[in-house]
Amino acid sequence: MFNSHTLLRSFVLSALSAVLFWGTGVAQDHAHEAHEAHDHHAEHADHDDHHGHEEEAFNAGAFIVGHIADAHDIHLWGHTHIPLPVILFTDNGLDVVMSSSFVAEGDGHGHADRFYHSEKTGVHYTMHASEKQHGDHTILAGSITAEGMDVLDLSITKSVFGMLLIMVLMVWLFGSIARGYKKRGNVAPKGMANALEPLILFIRDEVAKPAIGHHADKYLPFLLTVFFFTFFANLLGLIPFIGGFNITGTIGITIVMATLVFLITNLTGNKHYWGHVLWMPGVPAFVKAIILTPIEVIGLFLKPTVLMIRLTANITAGHIIILAFTSLIFIFGQNGEAVGAGLGIGVFSTAFMIFMYLLELLVAFLQAFVFTLLAALYFGDAKQEAHH
């Protein structure tokens, strides 16, 4: 399990850099920035381990990564955290505790690992401090291991919590809209239905129908669910002071959406689709065997992978750039030990952040739309009838 993990990670990393070359400019610049920041941070961390006296210095890379990475709690502000359930499964059985039960040994400051000893199963758990934080409050972000055994970590993390929140919201919202339609019959929509109906019609008439044709109705529930989930999750990530949700920037969630796209495409693919994938008609046999078929088969997997990475990278990049401008204020304020410099750069940063927020509002819609549109196009390919 953990071997395949490493493999997957390196695959995703290389895929990410491949995609970033032709991805959006923003994504490219800022994911890169984050990468460099991280490398820098890693060196820094080693340095700290040797000397251990620079803990007070603000580390922008750690600050940013700590905020966009998934976590075991929701960090509101300062020392205020909302703990989340940690669900751990080992050979000794199930442990369910709140993340606040994990405590650091010593003074609890800085970036130490946190520990929890379960009375029930007798397992010693360690939550590894993966990233150093600024100041003395730590986001509980690290992976959890147990002494002498494998752990299946089924925790409700920040992203999982956010995802469940969005899903409850969606079921409630669209359920009530559906009841409204049933109750009111064929009249003009009102309230929430009026607000969301254009989006539903947009997905149906501008995305699903042109891409898929007369099979569109079958795929619409999936496309609508994906679109609204992505859109709402993107928007939730833009609300400040609620912990900075990065749901659609969490690869564990986008990978599920991409896998569903992959499964639906290939399980509903017709003869024509598989004919084109496996043995393209009208092309010499040796060309097919050597070039086309391998490319098409790789393409089967590549398409949803690209979907996943595009969404994750775009949303994460948006968060990174906003956090980066926030970091500028701290950097200038602390390193120069001049409040004036921090203030000056703060004005500039804030202006730019407002601009970025507006851009991110657009990106929130755009990425949901792009994901849905591409999924619809793949479904359309799978359902295309022979016409030549």
Added chain:
Amino acid sequence: MGALLSPALGTVIWASIAFITVLLLMRRMAWGPILKALSEREESIAAALNEAEKARQEMATLSDENERLLKEARVERDGILKEARETATQLIAEARAKAREEAERDLANAREAIAVERKAAVAELKAAVAGLSIDIAERVLRQQLERNEAQQQLVNKLIDESPLN
């Protein structure tokens, strides 16, 4: 950064369960009814528009029909008027011709009657003149021939005048 790029197994499991559950739930509870309501409304709007268009066309046909009827009536009226005018002209002409003919006939009759009357009058006058002449002659002759010599003289004269010699 590693935490950002490697999918956590727990997250994947939760996301799969949640996503599939919500997808199935929403398909049944939300998207189905919503999409059905939307397409029903669209159909009813399309049907209403269709009907309006049909009614409009019917109205147009109706007004066309009215116009046609009106035009026909107008043509008919014109025809009738024209015909009446023609008939009247004809009648007048006929009456005129008839009157002329009658007048002429009367005139001819009168002429004829006048001629007959005149003939009769002339004949009567002739008879009267002849009678009167004979009478006068008789009287004249009686008076003259009361004497012999005169009778002789006349006979001689008549013999002289006769072509016997």
